[in-house]
Amino acid sequence: MNAELVRQHLIDPEICIRCNTCQETCPIDAIEHDARNYVVKFDVCDGCNECIPPCPTGAIDSWRKVTKSKPYTLAEQYAWDSLPAETEPDVGAPGDVPEEVVRITAEATAGTGGPLAPPWSAAHPYVNLYSLARPAVATVSGNYRLTAEDASSDIRHIVLDFGNSAFPVLEGQSIGVIPPGVDANGKPHHVRLYSVASPRNGERPGYNNLALTVKRVVEDHEGKAARGVCSNYLCDLRKGDQVKVVGPYGTSFLMPNHPGSSLMMICTGTGSAPMRAMTERRRRRMALKEGGELMLFFGARAPGELPYFGPLMKLPKDFIDINFAFSRVPGEPKRYVQDRIRERGEKVARMLADPNCYIYVCGLKGMEAGVNEAFADVCRAHGLDWSAVLAGLKAQARFHVETY
Amino acid sequence: MSSIDYSERIPNNVNLSSNKTLQRALEHWQPAYLKWWQEMGPEGSTSMDVYLRTAISVDPKGWAHFDYVRMPDYRWGIFLAPPEAGRKVNFGAHKGEPAWQEVPGEYRSVLRRIIVTQGDTEPASVEQQRHLGLTCPSLYDLRNIFQVNVEEGRHLWAMVYLLHAYFGRDGREEGEALLERRSGDADNPRILTAFNERTPDWLSFFMFTFITDRDGKYQLAALAESGFDPLSRTCRFMLTEEAHHLFVGESGVARIIQRTCDVMAAHKTDDPAKLRGLGVIDLPTIQKYLNFHFSVTSDLYGSEISSNAASFYTQGLKGRFEETKIGDDHVLDSAEYPVMEVVGDRIAVKHAPALNALNERLRDDWIRDVQSGVDRWNRIPEKAGIPFRFTLPHKGFHRKIGVFGEHHVSPDGRVVSEAEWTHHARDWLPTSTDRQYVHSLMGRVTEPGKFANWIAPPARGINNQPVDFEYVRFN
Numbered sequence: 001m002n003a004e005l006v007r008q009h010l011i012d013p014e015i016c017i018r019c020n021t022c023q024e025t026c027p028i029d030a031i032e033h034d035a036r037n038y039v040v041k042f043d044v045c046d047g048c049n050e051c052i053p054p055c056p057t058g059a060i061d062s063w064r065k066v067t068k069s070k071p072y073t074l075a076e077q078y079a080w081d082s083l084p085a086e087t088e089p090d091v092g093a094p095g096d097v098p099e100e101v102v103r104i105t106a107e108a109t110a111g112t113g114g115p116l117a118p119p120w121s122a123a124h125p126y127v128n129l130y131s132l133a134r135p136a137v138a139t140v141s142g143n144y145r146l147t148a149e150d151a152s153s154d155i156r157h158i159v160l161d162f163g164n165s166a167f168p169v170l171e172g173q174s175i176g177v178i179p180p181g182v183d184a185n186g187k188p189h190h191v192r193l194y195s196v197a198s199p200r201n202g203e204r205p206g207y208n209n210l211a212l213t214v215k216r217v218v219e220d221h222e223g224k225a226a227r228g229v230c231s232n233y234l235c236d237l238r239k240g241d242q243v244k245v246v247g248p249y250g251t252s253f254l255m256p257n258h259p260g261s262s263l264m265m266i267c268t269g270t271g272s273a274p275m276r277a278m279t280e281r282r283r284r285r286m287a288l289k290e291g292g293e294l295m296l297f298f299g300a301r302a303p304g305e306l307p308y309f310g311p312l313m314k315l316p317k318d319f320i321d322i323n324f325a326f327s328r329v330p331g332e333p334k335r336y337v338q339d340r341i342r343e344r345g346e347k348v349a350r351m352l353a354d355p356n357c358y359i360y361v362c363g364l365k366g367m368e369a370g371v372n373e374a375f376a377d378v379c380r381a382h383g384l385d386w387s388a389v390l391a392g393l394k395a396q397a398r399f400h401v402e403t404y
Numbered sequence: 405m406s407s408i409d410y411s412e413r414i415p416n417n418v419n420l421s422s423n424k425t426l427q428r429a430l431e432h433w434q435p436a437y438l439k440w441w442q443e444m445g446p447e448g449s450t451s452m453d454v455y456l457r458t459a460i461s462v463d464p465k466g467w468a469h470f471d472y473v474r475m476p477d478y479r480w481g482i483f484l485a486p487p488e489a490g491r492k493v494n495f496g497a498h499k500g501e502p503a504w505q506e507v508p509g510e511y512r513s514v515l516r517r518i519i520v521t522q523g524d525t526e527p528a529s530v531e532q533q534r535h536l537g538l539t540c541p542s543l544y545d546l547r548n549i550f551q552v553n554v555e556e557g558r559h560l561w562a563m564v565y566l567l568h569a570y571f572g573r574d575g576r577e578e579g580e581a582l583l584e585r586r587s588g589d590a591d592n593p594r595i596l597t598a599f600n601e602r603t604p605d606w607l608s609f610f611m612f613t614f615i616t617d618r619d620g621k622y623q624l625a626a627l628a629e630s631g632f633d634p635l636s637r638t639c640r641f642m643l644t645e646e647a648h649h650l651f652v653g654e655s656g657v658a659r660i661i662q663r664t665c666d667v668m669a670a671h672k673t674d675d676p677a678k679l680r681g682l683g684v685i686d687l688p689t690i691q692k693y694l695n696f697h698f699s700v701t702s703d704l705y706g707s708e709i710s711s712n713a714a715s716f717y718t719q720g721l722k723g724r725f726e727e728t729k730i731g732d733d734h735v736l737d738s739a740e741y742p743v744m745e746v747v748g749d750r751i752a753v754k755h756a757p758a759l760n761a762l763n764e765r766l767r768d769d770w771i772r773d774v775q776s777g778v779d780r781w782n783r784i785p786e787k788a789g790i791p792f793r794f795t796l797p798h799k800g801f802h803r804k805i806g807v808f809g810e811h812h813v814s815p816d817g818r819v820v821s822e823a824e825w826t827h828h829a830r831d832w833l834p835t836s837t838d839r840q841y842v843h844s845l846m847g848r849v850t851e852p853g854k855f856a857n858w859i860a861p862p863a864r865g866i867n868n869q870p871v872d873f874e875y876v877r878f879n
Binding site: 014015017018019020021024025035050051053054056057058061081204205206207284286287 | 464467468644647648650651654655773776777780783853861863864865866867868870871872
């Protein structure tokens with residue numbers, strides 16, 4: 001780690017109407033003004049947020065990541081007509097990525113022969129800001145069950161708040177969680193990786209928080225009873241609990257940002273986390289009418305087992321093309337995501353051929369082979385060779401896989 | 405003390421239940437108020453759920469509580485800013501005495517008149533704006549006008565509380581009369597002229613909230629300095645709500661300017677006729693609306709030289725803007741203040757006793773504040789590389805009250821003849837053609853995230869919600 005990153009509280013001069021409410025409200029006189037701008041004293045503001053709700057414009061709710069020793073000065077703030085762009089303060093040097101994270105990443109991306117380059121229009125990710133030696137501490141601000149009460153799996157939506165610590169993430173990135181305590185050998189538990197399920201500007205827009213989608217592990221891959229240390233720790237967290245977090249990680253499984261870019265997302269179970277983040281990012285920008293399509297293939301045992309089923313059903317049809325596959329609905333044939341991909345072959349072929357379409361696969365290892373075969377079938381039906389198409393997709397950083 | 409009791413019929417933080425007489429009087433007034441709201445409040449709004457801000461306490465964390473509220477179920481109540489221990493009368497002849505918790509007998513009628521005049525403007529603006537919901541340019545704007553309306557209604561409650569609590573039977577009668585006058589009514593109009601003008605379209609509404617609600621801010625700020633402590637505390641809490649109204653106005657006009665500049669840049673034209681053909685409001689028309697609202701509102705401050713204003717000050721009833729931050733004797737026996745006068749065909753400046761020029765001083769404070777908003781508007785064409793800049797007309801332009809009332813003054817501050825005025829008035833003030841054009845744009849847009857063609861979307865949503873949030877649900 002180099003210099004410490006912090007969030008600096010600022011006021012957006014383009015939106016502020018100079019009503020003086022914030023200055024009036026601030027209990028510790030951290031806000032002042034001249035004839036041009038209202039400004040926040042970095043060394044006085046303690047981030048109590050008392051000024052946030054009374055502001056009629058939202059201008060008060062502005063933050064920038066800065067290195068602690070180099071905040072924006074009052075003179076700089078007074079001179080602004082608009083807020084400065086998000087800068088990129090020095091990032092921690094690579095090399096201290098935990099071994100466990102390197103191993104998990106290698107396994108997860110084995111399907112594409114290791115991580116690819118990110119889409120050309122992806123935002124620049126911060127990685128490895130917090131190490132095992134110096135983890136960030138997040139506070140749980142929510143923990144909700146996503147699956148039906150009678151569902152066989154307990155999948156949870158957990159919201160972590162980083163307070164005043166900078167923890168910038170992009171959709172598709174992961175964070176590491178360090179479960180407290182030691183293992184049977186008396187050693188600290190390994191770090192576990194979780195995909196972020198919220199978009200870059202927070203689970204709640206403008207807040208310094210993020211969401212995770214965590215399934216309580218009660219059996220191993222062979223179906224034998226096994227209690228997952230970290231997933232049970234996370235699923236049992238209560239509001240206000242503190243969690244040690246490292247990362248963020250991931251420089252490849254990132255979404256394109258250019259107008260007109262499309263996403264094809266294929267996932268099962270908690271593999272939906274990055275898809276939810278990307279979808280939510282796009283949903284929040286819907287009004288900008290940037291174009292591009294969203295197509296989702298989502299597999300689960302039954303609707304009640306499918307995380308985010310309710311919210312997904314509420315999304316407009318012209319915003320996202322959703323294709324569910326349920327494998328355990330009584331009285332209905334088993335259907336898997338690969339079946340749905342074949343059924344939608346025409347559109348899938350068109351999107352594979354679209355240079356602005358990016359494809360993301362996330363879920364259990366087992367789904368990879370099936371998805372590959374389905375793509376191969378679709379290609380055959382449309383006079384294409386999947387292996388050639390796949391090579392092209394990889395070369396253009398349009399095909400991203402994370403399986404576990 | 406600061407939390408608000410919502411379990412009572414009238415939510416309040418003034419411990420209303422401890423004074424049964426007052427509680428009964430207000431509970432008697434409440435149905436009349438609701439009847440007024442049904443008749444004169446926003447038209448066709450009774451079945452809508454609106455994403456509103458409701459005060460649940462008067463501390464910073466509690467007074468901005470957002471949720472859907474069915475409009476007639478909004479909980480209007482009585483909220484005063486927390487008392488300031490040891491507060492004194494800070495100006496005038498009683499300077500240094502402890503602030504009054506009861507009305508001083510000798511100031512009873514004048515104080516009542518001040519409160520009634522302020523209170524009368526609150527329902528008036530609701531009446532002026534009651535049809536605008538039918539032509540809202542977006543759900544976001546519909547929500548904002550409703551927020552303004554319910555808070556104006558609450559400000560009426562604030563003033564009626566003072567009348568009931570401190571002025572006995574006279575006060576109760578005034579409370580009833582406040583519900584009986586009607587904006588623009590020939591027989592029983594509202595007290596102040598500007599509050600009898602029509603607010604026929606959204607450009608007028610935004611100008612009104614930017615300019616006329618800002619007069620409200622300055623009047624409230626002057627009353628917040630009052631030696632009569634309940635009035636001071638009432639106004640201080642009202643001011644926090646008023647800021648939202650100013651925001652709606654300033655950002656509303658800014659969004660109209662933004663949209664026009666976007667279209668000007670896209671079509672490389674500044675021809676008003678072409679721009680009207682493209683369905684946006686040309687900048688010169690916006691300037692004319694600014695001229696109109698600025699001058700009409702300017703009259704609300706009254707005559708430049710006023711003995712009433714002097715006695716309100718000396719009596720400790722109404723102070724100056726930010727009185728306690730001003731570094732002088734706060735008595736003003738010997739101070740002077742520059743005031744304009746018309747000498748022949750020239751405008752000159754003379755020095756008047758500061759005590760008699762308090763209206764003018766408050767007007768000047770207000771003008772400075774309006775000017776800084778106009779400066780912010782001007783950044784929009786500047787950014788787009790468009791040379792047009794908005795300017796405030798001269799103080800004497802289009803005035804009906806005070807030293808300029810008998811004269812014609814051009815926007816650039818020349819005393820002009822009747823003939824020249826008649827010749828140019830249509831370049832300076834909105835004509836019926838201008839108003840008809842603006843009126844012709846008023847349609848109704850209610851799809852979340854969609855905006856009428858003549859206005860740009862806001863930079864941010866309310867309470868950090870997305871711009872396409874469903875701010876109003878129709879049932």
